[in-house]
Amino acid sequence: MMIAFDRVSLALGDFALHEISFTVDKGEYFFIIGPSGAGKTIILEAIAGLHVPDQGCILLSGRDVSQIPPEQRGVGLVYQDYSLFPHMNVEKNISFGLKMHKLPSNEIKQTVEALLSRFGVGHLRSRAPLTLSGGEMQRVALARALAISPDVLLLDEPLSALDPTMKEYFIHELRTIHQETGLTIIQVSHDRHEILSLGTRMALIMDGCLEQEGSVGRVYESPVSRRVAEFIGYENVIDGVVVSSEGGECLINAEGMQLHALYSIPEGRPVTFCIGADEVIVHPHGAPAAVHENEIAGIVTSLTQAGYLTRVRIDAGAVLSAVMIREMAEEMALKAGSLVSVSIRKKAIRIIGQK
Amino acid sequence: MRLEMADKEKGHVWIRFKRPDSCLLAFTVIGSSLVIFAFLALATITVTQLADLPFLIQVALDSRVIDSILLTFGAGFAVVGILVLLGTPLAYVLARTHFRVNSLVEALIDIPLILPHTVAGIMVYLLFMQRGLLGAPFKEIGIVFEDAFPGIVVAMLFVAMPFYINTVREGFQKVPLHIENVARTLGATRFRAFAMVVLPLSKRHIMNGCVLAWGRAISEFAAVIMIAYYPMIVSTLIYYRFTTGGLKESSAIAFLMILASFSVFLVLRVATRYLGSYDDRV
Numbered sequence: 001m002m003i004a005f006d007r008v009s010l011a012l013g014d015f016a017l018h019e020i021s022f023t024v025d026k027g028e029y030f031f032i033i034g035p036s037g038a039g040k041t042i043i044l045e046a047i048a049g050l051h052v053p054d055q056g057c058i059l060l061s062g063r064d065v066s067q068i069p070p071e072q073r074g075v076g077l078v079y080q081d082y083s084l085f086p087h088m089n090v091e092k093n094i095s096f097g098l099k100m101h102k103l104p105s106n107e108i109k110q111t112v113e114a115l116l117s118r119f120g121v122g123h124l125r126s127r128a129p130l131t132l133s134g135g136e137m138q139r140v141a142l143a144r145a146l147a148i149s150p151d152v153l154l155l156d157e158p159l160s161a162l163d164p165t166m167k168e169y170f171i172h173e174l175r176t177i178h179q180e181t182g183l184t185i186i187q188v189s190h191d192r193h194e195i196l197s198l199g200t201r202m203a204l205i206m207d208g209c210l211e212q213e214g215s216v217g218r219v220y221e222s223p224v225s226r227r228v229a230e231f232i233g234y235e236n237v238i239d240g241v242v243v244s245s246e247g248g249e250c251l252i253n254a255e256g257m258q259l260h261a262l263y264s265i266p267e268g269r270p271v272t273f274c275i276g277a278d279e280v281i282v283h284p285h286g287a288p289a290a291v292h293e294n295e296i297a298g299i300v301t302s303l304t305q306a307g308y309l310t311r312v313r314i315d316a317g318a319v320l321s322a323v324m325i326r327e328m329a330e331e332m333a334l335k336a337g338s339l340v341s342v343s344i345r346k347k348a349i350r351i352i353g354q355k
Numbered sequence: 356m357r358l359e360m361a362d363k364e365k366g367h368v369w370i371r372f373k374r375p376d377s378c379l380l381a382f383t384v385i386g387s388s389l390v391i392f393a394f395l396a397l398a399t400i401t402v403t404q405l406a407d408l409p410f411l412i413q414v415a416l417d418s419r420v421i422d423s424i425l426l427t428f429g430a431g432f433a434v435v436g437i438l439v440l441l442g443t444p445l446a447y448v449l450a451r452t453h454f455r456v457n458s459l460v461e462a463l464i465d466i467p468l469i470l471p472h473t474v475a476g477i478m479v480y481l482l483f484m485q486r487g488l489l490g491a492p493f494k495e496i497g498i499v500f501e502d503a504f505p506g507i508v509v510a511m512l513f514v515a516m517p518f519y520i521n522t523v524r525e526g527f528q529k530v531p532l533h534i535e536n537v538a539r540t541l542g543a544t545r546f547r548a549f550a551m552v553v554l555p556l557s558k559r560h561i562m563n564g565c566v567l568a569w570g571r572a573i574s575e576f577a578a579v580i581m582i583a584y585y586p587m588i589v590s591t592l593i594y595y596r597f598t599t600g601g602l603k604e605s606s607a608i609a610f611l612m613i614l615a616s617f618s619v620f621l622v623l624r625v626a627t628r629y630l631g632s633y634d635d636r637v
């Protein structure tokens with residue numbers, strides 16, 4: 001076990017973390033997610049030693065580090081704004097940590113050269129950080145953090161300030177770094193795409209409390225609460241009641257919709273379930289469907305264009321959100337008032353707080 | 356909008372007359388009265404003095420005048436030295452902590468700003484006179500403030516303090532905490548993070564603080580004469596000559612002081628023009 005939070009409480013001004021516990025194994029790519037102001041950055045800073053918990057303890061490699069200052073923890077930190085030293089050029093930024101660790105100058109030179117070429121910023125070596133583009137700053141910030149060969153790399157929303165192409169590039173870059181070095185990485189993020197592309201496990205923090213911790217797949221498959229489901233991107237979170245149950249399946253009645261789900265839950269129990277917008281399959285009413293599970297009819301109430309996707313809201317008893325390729329929506333000539341059929345796979349119906 | 360056409364070799368080029376910004380124009384007219392005021396004050400003394408150049412040179416070569424200017428500038432530099440050593444740490448504490456007591460401390464530092472300087476002079480005198488709370492113990496180790504160089508320095512220090520501390524505190528506040536945090540995760544102790552990151556990033560504010568404090572220190576009169584009429588700093592000398600020798604002699608010294616101060620400021624401005632300029636390059 002690399003990092004463990006054991007009932008950590010920490011108050012900072014008006015803000016507080018309450019009894020946060022989670023563990024991160026060696027070599028994991030761990031995500032901390034949560035709404036703005038939930039305390040994610042404070043958790044990273046606490047791991048780095050910049051805040052000392054009021055209660056509980058933080059373990060690094062099994063050792064309580066509460067009394068160890070940041071400079072002795074061997075933890076790399078990259079902030080969202082990169083926080084490069086504006087008064088030092090790129091080369092000096094990268095060598096800063098090595099100088100602080102008093103390494104011999106030829107060793108410093110070697111490491112810095114290796115990092116400059118590894119991150120493709122050799123030609124920028126004597127540039128001032130504030131003259132660099134976002135992507136270049138990001139690379140320098142990563143090189144600087146990795147220079148001290150940390151055991152753990154902490155990334156605070158590192159990709160949020162980049163344009164979509166650069167973001168894709170850095171997702172690939174971070175995956176490569178993770179594979180090459182076997183580093184334990186903890187990243188704060190809002191972005192579902194980053195989490196699903198990179199993460200092995202994740203923790204969800206809300207209002208200073210830990211809401212859920214687990215493998216990325218598990219958190220997305222079975223969110224523990226309505227607000228977790230909503231936060232991780234489920235657009236359909238619906239209340240219903242189990243009306244019958246047999247052979248590992250149950251039938252849920254939700255505002256007139258009858259839906260089969262792969263759960264054995266006793267009859268009469270109220271449930272809340274979630275369905276991803278991409279899992280609500282829309283097809284023309286009366287036309288043969290590709291998926292023959294949970295077929296229901298509904299009326300389109302609104303359409304919103306979002307790039308190459310179209311978001312469709314359908315009244316099928318409960319109001320469902322669906323997302324489809326724009327071309328498909330145009331092909332079907334969908335408009336408000338259109339009568340459509342919707343099908344939802346049984347396994348796409350995830351009952352909150354179950355399994 | 357009025358458009359006029361001008362012929363050029365090939366075809367026509369339209370010259371557009373832009374409507375002037377009426378707000379800026381009006382404010383320029385109003386504001387220029389202050390510029391004129393400052394300019395006239397400077398021009399009057401310059402013209403009067405240059406009219407009688409031999410007399411000006413005679414005054415300039417007077418050893419009492421030279422000593423007095425050197426004494427004033429020297430005391431000013433001593434004040435700046437003390438402020439750099441003692442004021443810098445205080446400014447950092449005020450910039451990085453958010454205790455309730457901070458606003459009390461800041462108010463205390465600012466006191467000289469809102470007091471008549473004769474009052475500041477009385478306060479300094481009471482504290483540093485030979486029977487004073489600090490004057491007495493210092494007398495034990497042989498340092499006397501009354502009518503002595505140390506007296507000039509403490510009086511100047513008291514009035515110049517807020518200029519240095521407020522400017523430097525602002526500079527420290529502008530250094531993002533994240534940058535300091537990163538330096539620490541990279542292996543810098545708190546002191547090294549301060550020395551390697553915070554201090555260089557605040558260079559410009561520190562320099563500005565020094566210049567402001569120095570300017571304030573050398574211009575002090577009322578507070579200084581309360582504790583140290585002698586040795587005479589320039590302000591005291593000008594006042595003394597004004598009351599004994601009249602306008603002609605005192606204004607000659609005044610003009611020399613203007614020249615000397617201007618030169619020092621000019622040298623400092625040129626020398627520090629590019630200091631810490633990375634923070635406005637974005």
